[in-house]
Amino acid sequence: MIFRACLMILGLAVSLPFSANGEAEPTGDPLAMISGHWAFQSETYDGCNFGGTAYFAPDEHEGELRCELTARQTCIAYEWVVRQSCTARLSDNRLVVESEIEEFLVGEPSPSYWPDNFILKIRSSERMTGVLVSHGSHPTEFVRQTPGVS
Numbered sequence: 001m002i003f004r005a006c007l008m009i010l011g012l013a014v015s016l017p018f019s020a021n022g023e024a025e026p027t028g029d030p031l032a033m034i035s036g037h038w039a040f041q042s043e044t045y046d047g048c049n050f051g052g053t054a055y056f057a058p059d060e061h062e063g064e065l066r067c068e069l070t071a072r073q074t075c076i077a078y079e080w081v082v083r084q085s086c087t088a089r090l091s092d093n094r095l096v097v098e099s100e101i102e103e104f105l106v107g108e109p110s111p112s113y114w115p116d117n118f119i120l121k122i123r124s125s126e127r128m129t130g131v132l133v134s135h136g137s138h139p140t141e142f143v144r145q146t147p148g149v150s
Contacts, residue, residue, distance in 0.1 A: 030090055031058065031065055033125045037145040040118075042132040048075035050132070052116075054097075054142065056088060064089045069099055071116050072106075080113055081106035095120040095128060118142075 034056050041051040052071035059066040065088040073080045086099040097118040104113075118140060120130035128142040 030095075030122055031063070034065060034088070034095060034122065034128075037147060038128075038142045039145050040140055040142045042138045042140040044073075044132075044135075044138050046075070048073055050074075050138075053145070054086075059087065067097065069097075069116060070105070073113075079107055080104060080110070082113060082116075084115060093121065094130070095122060 035058060036056060038054045038056070039051065040054060044050045050071070050073045052069060054067055054069045056065045056067045067086040067088050069084040069086055071080075071082050071084065073082075082104055083102045084099040085102050086097050088095050088097045090096075095118070097120065099115040099117055101113070101115050104110075107113075114134045117133040118130060119133060120128040120140070120142060122128050126144045130140055132138040132140045
């Protein structure tokens with residue numbers, strides 16, 4: 001419910017075209033362009049480091065991607081690494097990612113750790129920017145990860 005309210009506050013209902021700030025419009029299917037591995041970093045302004053990885057894949061529901069996040073929050077007194085399942089859908093030129101905590105890989109489970117939801121603008125097939133919506137709104141950047149070759 002809080003996440004949905006933040007969507008309205010952030011003006012997600014207003015369509016902002018990709019070219020509004022002079023950037024080239026992405027071509028092709030945006031959901032196919034997003035599929036794959038990403039790394040993300042968010043600025044939480046609390047003296048902690050927050051980032052992680054995400055994997056997006058096509059879903060059987062049209063217009064959606066299924067995804068999995070692994071988020072790491074490192075602070076002076078504690079550290080959490082949390083695996084989350086998620087769904088992502090396009091809404092008015094934004095990718096809306098809604099997550100659900102699956103398990104705490106590092107750190108004790110805590111009601112103080114909320115699911116990590118995101119509202120992202122697709123800048124290119126290599127970069128998305130926007131906000132982390134969890135305990136407030138925090139600037140976030142997603143960068144595509146290139147799988148290693150062995």
